[in-house]
Amino acid sequence: MVRELKEVQGIIFKRQKYKEADLLAKIMTKQDGIITLIVKGALRPKSRLSAATLNFSTGTYIIYTSGHGLSNLRTYKEVKQFDGLYHDLTKNAYASFIFDLIDHAFVEYQPIGKYYNLALFALNKIDKGVDSEMITQIVQMKMLSAYGVEPELRHCVICGKEKGVFDYSIKLGGIVCSDHFGVVNSRMHLKPKETAVLRTIALLPIDRLGTISINEETKKATRKAIDRIYRETIDLNLKTKKFLDELKLF
Template identity: 80%
Template sequence: MAGELKEVQGIIFKRQKYKEADLLAKIMTKEDGIITLVVRGALRPKSKLGAAAMNFSYGTYVIYTSGHGLSNLRTYKEVKQFDSLYNDLTKNAYASFILDLIDHAFIEYQPLGKYYDLALFALNKINQGVDSEVITQIVQMQMLAAFGVEPNLRSCVLCGKTQGIFDYSIKLGGIVCSDHFRVVNSRLHLTPKAVAVLRTIGLIPLNRLGKIKLDPALKKETRQAIDRIYRETLDLNLKTKKFLDELKFFK
């Protein structure tokens, strides 16, 4: 398949040295998926391409691609940066983890659709100073579907009830109402508030998301539940997640 020049809109999120003065940079795009770009001369001091391919840069890039393998960054039109993600270690760690998570859910050149919107939403919010951990939990819950393990958050997995007090069962793949608490051994024994948060952040469309404020104890409970869901359903072991956990430990 012959290559073509193509304009893509995307977010740069991973870089590594490639040959003497070149870089490999990963870009996340909505329609063309995740693409690895060769950025020639990017490591030279005055390289404009290098500046446009910094992590957390986003905008319109002109690439030469054949739709598989490595593509080449030729030029760019309008590129901005999420400055506070670049300059703040904690925000940087959350944003890196979010993009890493999306990167692992898709193969190269597989369209991202709504998950690109999710990435952009998350980076914008974290960059603006919204609670990074809450935003990350929203992404984690909504990404379960992309990994093929979407939980049933709408109704009890056993009887279909939608109102009442619920708990969560990883084994059963969703929420369980209080009618079945005595017979479900696999439930997580979460507080009703924590289950309500998991349901809300897992189901709500992004454009309807107002301000979600969680007190520290509730946020910790939902974080531990989400971590356990990921641990027991997906084999990921992401370095970005490990770094984030270490960062929390030292705070």
């Protein structure tokens, strides 16, 4: 097994105690996928490596790796933190869920491509105070493709119509137009505006998403719809999602 020194750019998103003074830290990278790093001595007082591997730190990390299994963090450069996430439990909870969702869609060292940009987009927006709930919904809708259950949202799954009033059918895997409302028993009975929001956040490229302004009633309805889509199509039981849901009760 050949091990080599490699420079990776990425985002630290999970860490836990490994041995007496060591940490395991998960890093999400674009080209090399998700890697678990051993960070030796990180729990010792004044450790430089500890500060560089705080959750939601991003930068360049020099690792010793064989391309599978555990890798070792040797050093780092140009690391920065998203300070807005450290002082806000709710923001942190949303970000943790987003990264957990991406983490579970891939095996380690599998390149994640555009989903890395999606993760970075979400962190930047949440850190800056953009609506965390809507950013999370955007990520959830865009992550369905990574789980192999990308819905058809461009046109009606029955007749191909692209404009009009639409509803969503989990069973049919996408939107149905009002011409078929009477015969599609599996539709979710969403309001036209709610279906429109789901279509927009799923289809619009993240670099074209402007100011997000959606009323609480619509936001709550789309959250319930997305939760149901995930529940009925993907077998996921994430602790971060449960914690996020509990936070919303208070």
